[in-house]
Amino acid sequence: xxxxxxxxxxxxxxxxxxxxxxxxxxxxxxxxxxxxxxxxxxxxxxxxxxxxxxxxxxxxxxxxxxxxxxxxxxxxxxxxxxxxxxxxxxxxxxxxxxxxxxxxxxxxxxxxxxxxxxxxxxxxxxxxxxxxxxxxxxxxxxxxxxxxxxxxxxxxxxxxxxxxxxxxxxxxxxxxxxxxxxxxxxxxxxxxxxxxxxxxxxxxxxxxxxxxxxxxxxxxxxxxxxxxxxxxxxxxxxxxxxxxxxxxxxxxxxxxxxxxxxxxxxxxxxxxxxxxxxxxxxxxxxxxxxxxxxxxxxxxxxxxxxxxxxxxxxxxxxxxxxxxxxxxxxxxxxxxxxxxxxxxxxxxxxxxxxxxxxxxxxxxxxxxxxxxxxxxxxxxxxxxxxxxxxxxxxxxxxxxxxxxxxxxxxxxxxxxxxxxx
Amino acid sequence: xxxxxxxxxxxxxxxxxxxxxxxxxxxxxxxxxxxxxxxxxxxxxxxxxxxxxxxxxxxxxxxxxxxxxxxxxxxxxxxxxxxxxxxxxxxxxxxxxxxxxxxxxxxxxxxxxxxxxxxxxxxxxxxxxxxxxxxxxxxxxxxxxxxxxxxxxxxxxxxxxxxxxxxxxxxxxxxxxxxxxxxxxxxxxxxxxxxxxxxxxxxxxxxxxxxxxxxxxxxxxxxxxxxxxxxxxxxxxxxxxxxxxxxxxxxxxxxxxxxxxxxxxxxxxxxxxxxxxxxxxxxxxxxxxxxxx
Numbered sequence: 096x097x098x099x100x101x102x103x104x105x106x107x108x109x110x111x112x113x114x115x116x117x118x119x120x121x122x123x124x125x126x127x128x129x130x131x132x133x134x135x136x137x138x139x140x141x142x143x144x145x146x147x148x149x150x151x152x153x154x155x156x157x158x159x160x161x162x163x164x165x166x167x168x169x170x171x172x173x174x175x176x177x178x179x180x181x182x183x184x185x186x187x188x189x190x191x192x193x194x195x196x197x198x199x200x201x202x203x204x205x206x207x208x209x210x211x212x213x214x215x216x217x218x219x220x221x222x223x224x225x226x227x228x229x230x231x232x233x234x235x236x237x238x239x240x241x242x243x244x245x246x247x248x249x250x251x252x253x254x255x256x257x258x259x260x261x262x263x264x265x266x267x268x269x270x271x272x273x274x275x276x277x278x279x280x281x282x283x284x285x286x287x288x289x290x291x292x293x294x295x296x297x298x299x300x301x302x303x304x305x306x307x308x309x310x311x312x313x314x315x316x317x318x319x320x321x322x323x324x325x326x327x328x329x330x331x332x333x334x335x336x337x338x339x340x341x342x343x344x345x346x347x348x349x350x351x352x353x354x355x356x357x358x359x360x361x362x363x364x365x366x367x368x369x370x371x372x373x374x375x376x377x378x379x380x381x382x383x384x385x386x387x388x389x390x391x392x393x394x395x396x397x398x399x400x401x402x403x404x405x406x407x408x409x410x411x412x413x414x415x416x417x418x419x420x421x422x423x424x425x426x427x428x429x430x431x432x433x434x435x436x437x438x439x440x441x442x443x444x445x446x447x448x449x450x451x452x453x454x455x456x457x458x459x460x461x462x463x464x465x466x467x468x469x470x471x472x473x474x475x476x477x478x479x480x481x482x483x484x485x486x487x488x489x490x491x492x493x494x495x496x497x498x499x500x501x502x503x504x505x506x507x508x509x510x511x512x513x514x515x516x
Numbered sequence: 517x518x519x520x521x522x523x524x525x526x527x528x529x530x531x532x533x534x535x536x537x538x539x540x541x542x543x544x545x546x547x548x549x550x551x552x553x554x555x556x557x558x559x560x561x562x563x564x565x566x567x568x569x570x571x572x573x574x575x576x577x578x579x580x581x582x583x584x585x586x587x588x589x590x591x592x593x594x595x596x597x598x599x600x601x602x603x604x605x606x607x608x609x610x611x612x613x614x615x616x617x618x619x620x621x622x623x624x625x626x627x628x629x630x631x632x633x634x635x636x637x638x639x640x641x642x643x644x645x646x647x648x649x650x651x652x653x654x655x656x657x658x659x660x661x662x663x664x665x666x667x668x669x670x671x672x673x674x675x676x677x678x679x680x681x682x683x684x685x686x687x688x689x690x691x692x693x694x695x696x697x698x699x700x701x702x703x704x705x706x707x708x709x710x711x712x713x714x715x716x717x718x719x720x721x722x723x724x725x726x727x728x729x730x731x732x733x734x735x736x737x738x739x740x741x742x743x744x745x746x747x748x749x750x751x752x753x754x755x756x757x758x759x760x761x762x763x764x765x766x767x768x769x770x771x772x773x774x775x776x777x778x779x780x781x782x783x784x785x786x787x788x789x790x791x792x793x794x795x796x797x798x799x800x801x802x803x804x805x806x807x808x809x
Contacts, residue, residue: 173560173772180561201561201775296667297756352667354644481774492757495667513580 122418128160129421134185135163136171140376141439148432152425159421161187172198172480175409179203184409186422190237192228192403193473193480196322199231200477205408206234210423216430221444225403228472232322237405238426241433241441242467244389244401245303248360248374249367252384257285257366270391272340279348282366291348293356293365297491300356300370301341302483303400305490307390308337310398310471317482317511318474325476327511331504338493338500345494352495371402375440375459387440387459389466401470403444406430442467478515485510554781560772571782581783583758584766591762592741595677599737600730603685607692621693625686632683636750639679640666669759672752676760679747684740688733695729696722735798742791763787 124130137145142165149163164185166174172194178184180203190198198204211218218226218235225239254260259282261267268278283291294300314333318325345351353359360368361381368374378385390399406426408419429436433443434453442464443449455461473479486507493503554571557564575581610621627635642649643665654661665675699722707717745764748754754761754769763783771780 170772176560176775201559203561350646352645352664354640354647484769484773488755488757491755495756497669497756513578 124160128158129418131159131161131186131418131422131425133161133163133425134166134171134175134188136166136168136189138168139373140380141373141441144376144436144439148429148435151432151435152428155428159425161425176201176203179409182412184411186408186411186418187425188407188409190405190407192225192237192239192405193483195229195237195405195407196231196475197477197480198407199236200322203407203409204236205410205419206236207238207408207423207426208234210408210419211235211238211427213420214423214427216423216427220447222446222468224468224470224472225444228403228475229405231475237407238430239403239405239444240430241436241444242401242403242470243371243373243441244399244463244466244470245300245307245369246372246463246466247367247369247388247390248378249386249388250360250363250365250384251386252363253286253289253366254282254386257282259285265386266388268391270393272393275391275393276343276348279344279367283348286366288364290350290353290356290359290365291367292344293353293359293368294349294370295354295356296345296349296352296494297487299483299487301490301494302487303371304369305337305341305486306471307398307400308340308394309334310400311392311394311396312337313395316474317486318476318478318515320475322475323477325474325478325515327508327515329508329511331508334504334507335500338490338503342494342500345496372440372442372460372463376438377440379459387463389463397469398471399466399469401467401472403470403472404441476515481514482511485514550781550784553778554785556778558776558778558781560775560777567778571779572786574779575782575786580758580766581763584761584763587760588742588744588762588764590673591677591744592738594673595680595741596734596737598677598681599685599688599741600733602681603688603733604692604726604730606685606689607696610689610693611696624689627683628686630683632746633750635679635683636747639675639747639751643675666752667756669756672756672760676748676751679751680744683747688737691729691733692726695726699725731798735795738794738798739791742787742794 121130133149135142135145146163149161153160172190175184175188175190176198184203195204216238218229221229221239222242225242229235229237229239249266251260251264254266259266259278266278268275279291283289294304309330312333314337315328315330317327317329319328356365356368356370357374357377359365361378361383363383372387375387392398406429408422408426430444433445433448434451437443437448437454437457437460440460442460443454448454449464449467454464473483476482489498489503489507489510492498492506493500498506555568556566606620606624610617610624643651645651645662645664645667648665650665651662654663663671665671703721703725704717707721712720743764744762745768748760748762749765749768752760754765764787767780767783767787770776770783
């Protein structure tokens with residue numbers, strides 16, 4: 096009898112110990128290094144390059160050990176916000192530039208001005224448009240590690256077949272709105288079995304394309320410059336024009352409602368595809384004959400659409416100067432590893448790295464790196480991600496032919512009004 | 517004597533206590549916490565200021581709320597009758613004394629053990645244009661059409677209801693089947709002696725005997741359909757546009773994408789009131805003796 100109850104006691108106390116052990120995030124490793132948790136949202140090719148950077152950081156010194164933790168992309172920000180709210184957030188996390196104002200407004204991120212000076216990280220080393228995007232309410236809250244513009248991928252084998260390549264193997268695109276459309280029309284005519292442009296009828300990619308066209312046409316910012324109480328300053332007329340222009344491609348050059356454009360392009364069934372630069376690493380690995388080119392400037396203004404992955408330092412109620420400094424050192428290391436990170440396709444955040452010979456020697460990347468300074472980053476308002484959903488939905492309706500561009504943009508503005516209400 | 521019975525009363529307590537604690541912590545407490553939230557401006561991080569009934573007022577004038585509410589109601593109205601009638605039909609089929617009895621039971625029930633993500637993925641895969649099985653089948657029959665099942669609001673609804681039907685009808689079927697097997701044989705024997713036809717037996721014996729379980733299924737089905745969420749989130753994401761966005765998806769978007777938990781809580785309470793009223797009406801109509809018709 097006594098033996099039995101002792102056994103029970105053992106089981107219970109063991110599980111209690113186990114429970115408390117799980118409950119605690121260890122601050123140091125067993126050999127006494129400062130342990131940092133680093134949350135990332137990357138999938139596919141990106142992740143392995145980031146893992147390499149972390150591994151080489153861990154090997155580069157003996158004081159800090161970084162744990163890379165992959166979180167599911169779909170509810171990444173929800174998890175980030177809730178975990179920080181419960182004071183169990185990561186030490187360093189990836190955030191998109193567009194979400195930064197929201198995170199800063201919720202008081203989730205540590206301002207980095209002083210810490211960056213301590214380790215000698217200078218924000219002036221980054222592209223100017225990136226610097227501006229990192230500065231919210233007067234202080235820097237994130238360190239950019241890249242910019243990832245929206246670009247054009249073309250299957251060179253098919254382009255050759257259609258006779259659309261010049262002697263250097265580059266696509267012959269006349270830089271006018273009609274010329275650009277014509278380029279794809281020719282491809283579709285020459286290759287009747289293939290998809291002209293692989294892009295879904297709705298969703299983020301169309302939004303990105305529309306965004307770029309809108310700013311190339313000289314559109315004003317979507318929101319006035321106000322973090323929490325912005326006004327909608329979208330130029331309705333240009334917005335309609337931009338939507339109108341895109342609409343000409345659908346049905347003819349772009350088949351309606353393609354379900355998997357990536358698969359379509361990768362299997363050689365699509366002449367071209369529009370997406371972010373992260374495709375470069377993927378198709379390089381897939382041995383696809385392709386070229387990656389920036390969108391030509393078709394209208395008055397040189398503008399590109401893009402995002403930026405940045406590193407933020409979520410707040411922790413109890414932390415030491417030593418830990419803060421360790422986090423900053425790691426952030427600096429990643430932002431300096433632009434060359435390694437560029438393997439995924441991203442453009443490094445520092446012009447110095449982009450201009451280096453090693454970067455210029457990388458195939459494809461140097462072809463589009465020049466557009467990095469032209470990327471128009473999103474407005475600094477806490478409503479950006481909600482607004483993105485509104486805009487994407489309205490554009491869906493337009494491209495699917497359920498609303499005219501005029502009606503669709505009107506709906507977009509109405510939805511935005513409700514969002515910022 | 518007294519002391520002993522007092523002890524007896526307490527004896528089950530250790531067994532009930534763990535459940536009771538979990539129940540209070542995860543069911544009772546959140547109900548009241550949610551109600552509190554609906555009166556505040558509440559982000560994921562912190563509770564801000566008390567704003568009384570302002571959220572409820574805003575909900576009632578929010579066109580998106582009414583659209584989502586309308587969508588959900590449409591789903592309930594379309595899916596519930598089909599769900600109940602089809603389940604009954606399948607149960608009758610599965611109750612037949614044929615060699616295929618086990619096969620039929622298994623075939624219709626198996627989809628309901630799959631998770632929502634699995635069935636949604638299969639559905640998307642089958643319904644996608646150009647390469648999906650459904651469109652290829654249509655074209656194999658010589659119909660030269662490329663329906664965009666998930667990109668047209670009406671077709672998207674057909675798809676969602678079809679998928680939900682395929683996924684969940686098996687459960688209702690099992691409930692009907694159990695009830696069918698509980699109908700005493702002597703009722704049918706007596707009817708046979710009286711010279712009743714099979715059709716008459718169905719209308720006069722089977723259906724009335726199934727009435728209590730039908731009522732239960734109807735109630736469960738309406739409640740479940742009002743809470744439709746997972747398959748729509750995964751299959752259409754509420755699209756095209758917002759034309760298939762149900763109320764729970766809107767609540768989710770407000771709470772976890774826009775971090776406006778107070779507003780989401782207020783909407784949840786309005787939905788709760790609607791469900792409560794519906795349940796009360798159904799229970800009242802049902803009476804007690806099981807003789808509605």
